[in-house]
Amino acid sequence: MPLVELRNESAGYSGTPVLRGLTLTVNAGERIALVGESGSGKSTLLRLLYERCGPDVSLVPQELGLVQALTVFHNVYMGRLHCRSVWRNLRNLIWPARADVSEVGEIVNSLRLEDKLFAGVGTLSGGQQQRTAIGRALYHPGEILLADEPVSSVDEHQARDILQAINDRKKTVILAMHDRALAIEFADRLIGIKDGRIVLDRPADGLSPSDLDELYVTAES
Amino acid sequence: MIADRERSPLLRTTGAFFLVGLICLAFADISISTVDPWLEFARLLTGIITPDFYATDSLLLALAYTLAFAILGVALSNVLGFGLALLFYSRTVRVFCAVIRSVHELFWALIFLQMFGLSPITGVLAIAIPYAGIIAKVYAEILEEADPTPLTALPPGTGRASAFLFVRLPDAWAHFKSYSMYRLECGMRSSAVLGFIGLPTLGFHLETAFREGQYSEVSALLILFYLVIASMRIWMKRPLLPVYLVGAALILPWGVAFSLSHIARFLTSDIVPHPLREGGPDMMANFADWMSLMVFDQALPGAMATIQLTMIALIATGILTLIFFPLISPLLLGRGPRWAGHIFLVVVRSTPEYILAFILLQLWGPSMLPAIVALALHNAGIIGHLVGRYTESVELRQDSAKGANRYFYEVLPRVYRPMLALLFYRWEVILRETAILGILGIATLGFYVDSAFADLRFDRAMVLIALTALLNICVDVISRYVRSKLRLQTSLEIK
Numbered sequence: 034m035p036l037v038e039l040r041n042e043s044a045g046y047s048g049t050p051v052l053r054g055l056t057l058t059v060n061a062g063e064r065i066a067l068v069g070e071s072g073s074g075k076s077t078l079l080r081l082l083y084e085r086c087g088p089d090v091s092l093v094p095q096e097l098g099l100v101q102a103l104t105v106f107h108n109v110y111m112g113r114l115h116c117r118s119v120w121r122n123l124r125n126l127i128w129p130a131r132a133d134v135s136e137v138g139e140i141v142n143s144l145r146l147e148d149k150l151f152a153g154v155g156t157l158s159g160g161q162q163q164r165t166a167i168g169r170a171l172y173h174p175g176e177i178l179l180a181d182e183p184v185s186s187v188d189e190h191q192a193r194d195i196l197q198a199i200n201d202r203k204k205t206v207i208l209a210m211h212d213r214a215l216a217i218e219f220a221d222r223l224i225g226i227k228d229g230r231i232v233l234d235r236p237a238d239g240l241s242p243s244d245l246d247e248l249y250v251t252a253e254s
Numbered sequence: 255m256i257a258d259r260e261r262s263p264l265l266r267t268t269g270a271f272f273l274v275g276l277i278c279l280a281f282a283d284i285s286i287s288t289v290d291p292w293l294e295f296a297r298l299l300t301g302i303i304t305p306d307f308y309a310t311d312s313l314l315l316a317l318a319y320t321l322a323f324a325i326l327g328v329a330l331s332n333v334l335g336f337g338l339a340l341l342f343y344s345r346t347v348r349v350f351c352a353v354i355r356s357v358h359e360l361f362w363a364l365i366f367l368q369m370f371g372l373s374p375i376t377g378v379l380a381i382a383i384p385y386a387g388i389i390a391k392v393y394a395e396i397l398e399e400a401d402p403t404p405l406t407a408l409p410p411g412t413g414r415a416s417a418f419l420f421v422r423l424p425d426a427w428a429h430f431k432s433y434s435m436y437r438l439e440c441g442m443r444s445s446a447v448l449g450f451i452g453l454p455t456l457g458f459h460l461e462t463a464f465r466e467g468q469y470s471e472v473s474a475l476l477i478l479f480y481l482v483i484a485s486m487r488i489w490m491k492r493p494l495l496p497v498y499l500v501g502a503a504l505i506l507p508w509g510v511a512f513s514l515s516h517i518a519r520f521l522t523s524d525i526v527p528h529p530l531r532e533g534g535p536d537m538m539a540n541f542a543d544w545m546s547l548m549v550f551d552q553a554l555p556g557a558m559a560t561i562q563l564t565m566i567a568l569i570a571t572g573i574l575t576l577i578f579f580p581l582i583s584p585l586l587l588g589r590g591p592r593w594a595g596h597i598f599l600v601v602v603r604s605t606p607e608y609i610l611a612f613i614l615l616q617l618w619g620p621s622m623l624p625a626i627v628a629l630a631l632h633n634a635g636i637i638g639h640l641v642g643r644y645t646e647s648v649e650l651r652q653d654s655a656k657g658a659n660r661y662f663y664e665v666l667p668r669v670y671r672p673m674l675a676l677l678f679y680r681w682e683v684i685l686r687e688t689a690i691l692g693i694l695g696i697a698t699l700g701f702y703v704d705s706a707f708a709d710l711r712f713d714r715a716m717v718l719i720a721l722t723a724l725l726n727i728c729v730d731v732i733s734r735y736v737r738s739k740l741r742l743q744t745s746l747e748i749k
Contacts, residue, residue, distance in 0.1 A: 083652055091653065098651025102667040114659040126662055153262070 036061045036177070036205060037085045044081040051077040052229045059207065061176075064200060066220035066237070067209040069248050073226045075209035076181050082207060083179050091173030093180035095209075097166040101155035105146055105165050108154055109137045112172035140168045143198045145191070159186040167195060176204040183208060184215070193218075213242040264671065264740055268572075275569030278562040284626065287619030294617050301469020307478075309471035312459065317478055320455040322502035323374070323448065324441035327381025329499060332434055334382065335389025342394035355387030356726035358690045359444045360608075361700075361719050363451055364707050368524070369517045374506040377453045381444050385437060392433055393426070400425040435490065442483055443606040450608065450693070454507070460609065464616055476605070483604050524712040531713070548714060552706075553721050556692070556699040560725065563622055563629075563698055564685045570630035571637065571684065572677050576666075578602075578638025579673075583645040585665055599642075603635030607687050608694070615694055625691045625698075629684055637676045641669050675742035678733045685729050689722045699725075 037059040045051040052074045059065065059082065067075045076095060083092050091112060099108050106129055114122055125133055134150075141150050144164040149157060154165055163186045170178050178199060184192035192212070196219040199206055210216040216223060217237050225233030225248045233248065288294065307313065341347040363380035370376045404421045449457025456475055463471040490498075523531060529540035580586040581595030602610075607628045614624030645665060654664050692700025699722045706715035736742075 080652065092651065094651050096651075098654065100664060100667045102670060103663070107663070107667075111655065111663050114655040114663060119658040119662075122659055123662055 064220045065207045065222045066216035069226035074229045089175040090177040091170035093166050093170045093183050095181040099154045104151045109168040109172050112169040178203040179207045181209045213245050275565045278565040283621045284623040285621050302473045304470050305473035306470035307474045316459045320445045323377040323445040325502045326378045328438045328441040330382035331385035334386035338390035339393035351387040351390045355384050356723040358686045359384050360690050370512045373510040396426045396429045447606050447608045525716045527713045552702040556702045560698040564688045567629035571633040574630045574634035575637045578634045579641040582642035599635050599639045602631045607632040620695050625696050641673050681733045682730045
């Protein structure tokens with residue numbers, strides 16, 4: 034039973050299609066990396082997939098969508114707002130409950146942000162903010178995670194740790210990535226996008242970064 | 255490692271102010287003393303939904319007078335305020351502006367009433383003088399914030415006046431224009447309220463209609479007033495401005511006579527403390543008695559009540575804003591309900607707090623309650639509108655929470671800081687209004703000022719007005735300190 038099935042579909046913003054002729058099947062348990070130049074349509078494809086995945090999915094958008102005025106704890110806790118009563122959420126907004134702090138703390142530890150648990154997100158570096166947004170998606174109870182360039186602001190060593198944490202906690206993962214080597218290392222299926230079309234869809238096994246070169250050659254050259 | 259869980263200074267300040275507000279509330283009289291407030295309310299509602307536009311022939315004339323005072327007053331204050339803004343580098347000018355704007359237009363009107371009687375000069379000056387002080391400050395800030403880089407590109411030797419005309423002014427002009435429109439809206443409200451002390455504007459007819467229980471007439475007056483304010487951007491066009499100015503000057507009844515000797519006596523003798531005026535061997539002892547009477551019987555109780563009511567109203571405004579801004583926020587409501595929300599907020603923020611308080615006083619009888627509710631409704635209407643508008647620019651992520659969760663986690667934390675900035679900014683405005691509401695019979699400073707004027711004890715009135723101004727300047731200083739300490743800024747500040 035496929036999780037999402039797209040058949041010859043288009044997607045875009047306000048009427049102008051960015052993606053055309055999309056045919057794609059995603060099965061539960063797959064770990065997919067979307068690769069391609071910036072502007073090729075990866076973000077649009079992620080948005081479309083997010084809409085089709087149902088309620089069991091969490092998202093890390095490229096712009097992160099963090100609430101700057103709140104702490105790391107609150108932003109991560111927001112991954113489960115919909116599972117809790119409003120009263121409990123309100124209570125945690127004003128004075129976080131011990132049980133929730135330890136639950137959220139566990140996620141935050143795995144992202145190496147433990148000393149920032151009650152720091153305002155506005156005071157964090159770009160990489161720390163990115164990890165907070167990933168924390169929010171990881172805390173979400175859904176088994177599917179979609180993320181748009183989730184490790185663009187951290188160094189390679191941290192990127193491996195974060196991708197490992199994502200793979201450990203989520204069953205189905207779809208990531209838009211610009212680092213080809215990392216994509217091959219952590220995904221088991223690669224989807225290449227160029228000029229709004231899927232031009233490559235292969236298992237990651239046996240691929241080398243240079244096999245993806247053609248995705249990054251512009252039409253003119 | 256355990257992260258420290260320190261409360262944010264924002265929340266601590268909010269908590270402290272909330273506590274002060276609660277303590278003030280504990281000592282406040284907020285009872286409803288009318289026998290059957292609901293019956294009167296039902297009659298008022300019936301009147302509101304059955305407006306009678308033919309109740310008096312003077313209805314349109316009242317509206318025309320209201321407009322005329324507002325247009326002339328705001329135009330004059332614009333000229334004066336612009337001139338003062340150019341001199342704002344001088345400390346003397348800055349202090350002068352702070353003093354003239356710290357006295358409410360109704361107090362100015364009460365003063366001018368003694369000098370010019372019911373001549374239109376009273377109304378025009380009552381609006382123009384405090385507004386000039388406000389406009390000078392705002393225009394000076396706008397000029398200061400104008401982009402300075404074009405100045406460096408000017409050819410060397412360009413004169414200061416030319417540089418100002420070609421570089422500073424064009425940049426600031428658009429801001430001046432939009433701020434003037436906002437001031438005109440305020441001027442309309444001020445002008446309407448001036449009717450309560452006898453000028454022939456809307457408030458005069460409103461008060462009469464209310465006293466006689468003609469609620470259909472009240473409704474017609476208010477509806478016309480809302481329509482004029484809501485359509486301001488349509489009828490107020492720059493090419494038409496000279497027409498309006500001349501028209502306003504022509505319709506006002508300038509014929510009312512006043513005597514120069516009367517004015518001279520008021521300024522040189524009437525406002526001098528009574529014992530000093532009388533002189534004699536016991537002058538100093540009498541003056542000491544006079545002062546102690548002023549301080550202990552009037553100034554202190556009046557100031558205490560004013561501060562108490564201000565703090566309660568400030569907190570109530572904050573709470574009400576939290577309820578009001580979602581009414582027009584696209585993040586929280588659909589198009590239909592938002593429409594209703596907009597209409598509601600237009601009505602509460604266009605009704606001057608003085609008129610709201612007057613209406614509620616008729617319904618509930620004298621206590622602090624009508625004043626609290628009126629101040630909170632009007633000010634929350636203004637801040638709620640600005641905060642709601644601000645949320646239009648907030649973009650939420652695709653998977654953000656819904657309903658109450660969205661309100662508390664996504665929206666409230668994002669708007670809290672600008673909201674607090676606006677609230678502290680309006681603190682001073684609330685204080686000024688609180689003092690004024692005394693004229694309606696609530697024991698704030700305005701009550702003692704009004705009694706002093708009624709007893710023709712102008713010396714007392716002047717001392718009390720000066721005290722009100724001083725309180726106002728103090729609150730302005732504290733508010734500025736809190737805002738800078740919490741780094742609260744908002745580009746919406748001027749409104």
